[in-house]
Amino acid sequence: xxxxxxxxxxxxxxxxxxxxxxxxxxxxxxxxxxxxxxxxxxxxxxxxxxxxxxxxxxxxxxxxxxxxxxxxxxxxxxxxxxxxxxxxxxxxxxxxxxxxxxxxxxxxxxxxxxxxxxxxxxxxxxxxxxxxxxxxxxxxxxxxxxxxxxxxxxxxxxxxxxxxxxxxxxxxxxxxxxxxxxxxxxxxxxxxxxxxxxxxxxxxxxxxxxxxxxxxxxxxxxxxxxxxxxxxxxxxxxxxxxxxxxxxxxxxxxxxxxxxxxxxxxxxxxxxxxxxxxxxxxxxxxxxxxxxxxxxxxxxxxxxxxxxxxxxxxxxxxxxxxxxxxxxxxxxxxxxxxxxxxxxxxxxxxxxxxxxxxxxxxxxxxxxxxxxxxxxxxxxxxxxxxxxxxxxxxxxxxxxxxxxxx
Amino acid sequence: xxxxxxxxxxxxxxxxxxxxxxxxxxxxxxxxxxxxxxxxxxxxxxxxxxxxxxxxxxxxxxxxxxxxxxxxxxxxxxxxxxxxxxxxxxxxxxxxxxxxxxxxxxx
Numbered sequence: 001x002x003x004x005x006x007x008x009x010x011x012x013x014x015x016x017x018x019x020x021x022x023x024x025x026x027x028x029x030x031x032x033x034x035x036x037x038x039x040x041x042x043x044x045x046x047x048x049x050x051x052x053x054x055x056x057x058x059x060x061x062x063x064x065x066x067x068x069x070x071x072x073x074x075x076x077x078x079x080x081x082x083x084x085x086x087x088x089x090x091x092x093x094x095x096x097x098x099x100x101x102x103x104x105x106x107x108x109x110x111x112x113x114x115x116x117x118x119x120x121x122x123x124x125x126x127x128x129x130x131x132x133x134x135x136x137x138x139x140x141x142x143x144x145x146x147x148x149x150x151x152x153x154x155x156x157x158x159x160x161x162x163x164x165x166x167x168x169x170x171x172x173x174x175x176x177x178x179x180x181x182x183x184x185x186x187x188x189x190x191x192x193x194x195x196x197x198x199x200x201x202x203x204x205x206x207x208x209x210x211x212x213x214x215x216x217x218x219x220x221x222x223x224x225x226x227x228x229x230x231x232x233x234x235x236x237x238x239x240x241x242x243x244x245x246x247x248x249x250x251x252x253x254x255x256x257x258x259x260x261x262x263x264x265x266x267x268x269x270x271x272x273x274x275x276x277x278x279x280x281x282x283x284x285x286x287x288x289x290x291x292x293x294x295x296x297x298x299x300x301x302x303x304x305x306x307x308x309x310x311x312x313x314x315x316x317x318x319x320x321x322x323x324x325x326x327x328x329x330x331x332x333x334x335x336x337x338x339x340x341x342x343x344x345x346x347x348x349x350x351x352x353x354x355x356x357x358x359x360x361x362x363x364x365x366x367x368x369x370x371x372x373x374x375x376x377x378x379x380x381x382x383x384x385x386x387x388x389x390x391x392x393x394x395x396x397x398x399x400x401x402x403x404x405x406x
Numbered sequence: 407x408x409x410x411x412x413x414x415x416x417x418x419x420x421x422x423x424x425x426x427x428x429x430x431x432x433x434x435x436x437x438x439x440x441x442x443x444x445x446x447x448x449x450x451x452x453x454x455x456x457x458x459x460x461x462x463x464x465x466x467x468x469x470x471x472x473x474x475x476x477x478x479x480x481x482x483x484x485x486x487x488x489x490x491x492x493x494x495x496x497x498x499x500x501x502x503x504x505x506x507x508x509x510x511x512x513x
Contacts, residue, residue, distance in 0.1 A: 110473075115453040115480020279513055283445065343435050343444040354449045362445065366513075 071297035078182030149255035162216020175248030183391025252291035252395035282365030290321035483509030
């Protein structure tokens with residue numbers, strides 16, 4: 001990897017060009033040295049490999065996230081520019097939309113996943129976490145990804161949405177396609193899209209009103225059609241957003257938290273001594289591992305960002321994970337500290353597009369870590385963890401562990 | 407710079423100096439005031455920066471948006487007539503001396 005300040009065009013004169021592919025397998029295996037290179041090269045960099053600008057420092061990532069009029073989402077939040085290319089699926093009405101259209105659809109999902117709703121589902125989510133720990137205590141040795149990080153959200157989220165029992169095995173593969181598709185046209189993206197047809201068909205079907213159980217998050221979205229807040233054609237696409245972004249993300253979030261707590265036994269002990277730290281332990285894992293690593297925006301006009309001039313219609317890649325470990329913003333950024341004040345991290349994004357399901361994720365994380373820490377004395381890594389590769393998501397494929405009951 | 411006071415449920419108080427354009431939540435988190443979680447970082451999405459505004463100050467705050475009103479329905483501690491989200495209180499010189507009380511719980 002090389003960094004050079006050589007001017008190639010007057011409008012990018014001050015921006016260092018880096019020969020870095022942040023979507024290569026070698027990068028995914030260990031992104032941290034490259035994150036540092038990206039952060040230290042300058043506030044704005046240019047990645048020749050994919051012809052995109054990049055921001056990896058906290059201040060610039062936060063600034064881009066919070067200026068949606070300049071850095072828009074309606075041209076796609078992946079590398080593909082919807083103005084120039086046909087999207088692989090109909091665009092999301094919330095993720096891939098700008099105000100004022102976004103404001104209306106966002107309000108619907110915010111209400112469906114509000115703090116008030118979380119209070120109503122809390123006991124159910126907590127009870128399911130206890131059931132999961134019962135099963136793990138019987139096993140003693142298990143895969144913390146399949147048997148915990150996946151099994152727990154799968155035991156509650158599809159039911160909370162109101163999905164039918166049949167076909168749920170499509171959910172994680174569908175999400176995996178969605179998050180691979182934000183990346184460049186590499187093998188991960190191409191293969192994911194090629195194999196996506198059955199998953200897409202399943203999801204399209206489940207988003208229909210008649211397939212969603214009354215009282216669930218999905219049905220609540222459709223209920224908004226009756227109030228005139230959204231149309232009958234918009235409702236299924238908004239349900240699709242929950243199917244796309246509501247499961248795999250929390251799987252990786254919970255997986256990250258367990259992986260952190262297994263690697264840092266002092267933090268596990270602290271949590272065991274004070275269970276009120278469970279929510280913070282989850283939040284810190286989201287900062288530390290950043291299950292969603294990156295998102296793109298597209299400039300709507302020529303803009304100057306921290307001294308760098310960026311033209312109109314340019315893709316800007318935000319390294320959320322690098323921002324979450326920027327030493328300019330965080331004290332000891334590379335240590336996992338469950339008592340850290342994490343407010344302001346961008347693991348869930350920031351601004352108008354900040355994760356609309358963040359309260360669901362935190363609730364799942366909190367009740368799961370509480371149940372684990374109350375009943376388990378030790379979590380030990382019992383074999384080599386295997387990484388799962390995705391253009392956007394960071395997480396493990398397997399994490400063999402052995403637990404000791406409390 | 408305007409200063410504001412956070413009073414904890416046990417009666418202890420923290421007086422913090424604000425910076426230009428800051429919200430009460432940002433001032434609290436920057437100074438490490440316990441009891442303001444602000445999980446969403448000030449995006450009006452989580453209701454974990456809940457405060458009870460001192461009655462004498464209530465009328466001097468700008469009116470709340472519908473968004474804040476809806477979020478306050480989901481606070482962990484009881485919503486009272488003087489409940490506000492501190493991320494939505496932007497400190498101006500007119501709010502110098504503002505007093506808010508912290509709830510028992512934010513989650």
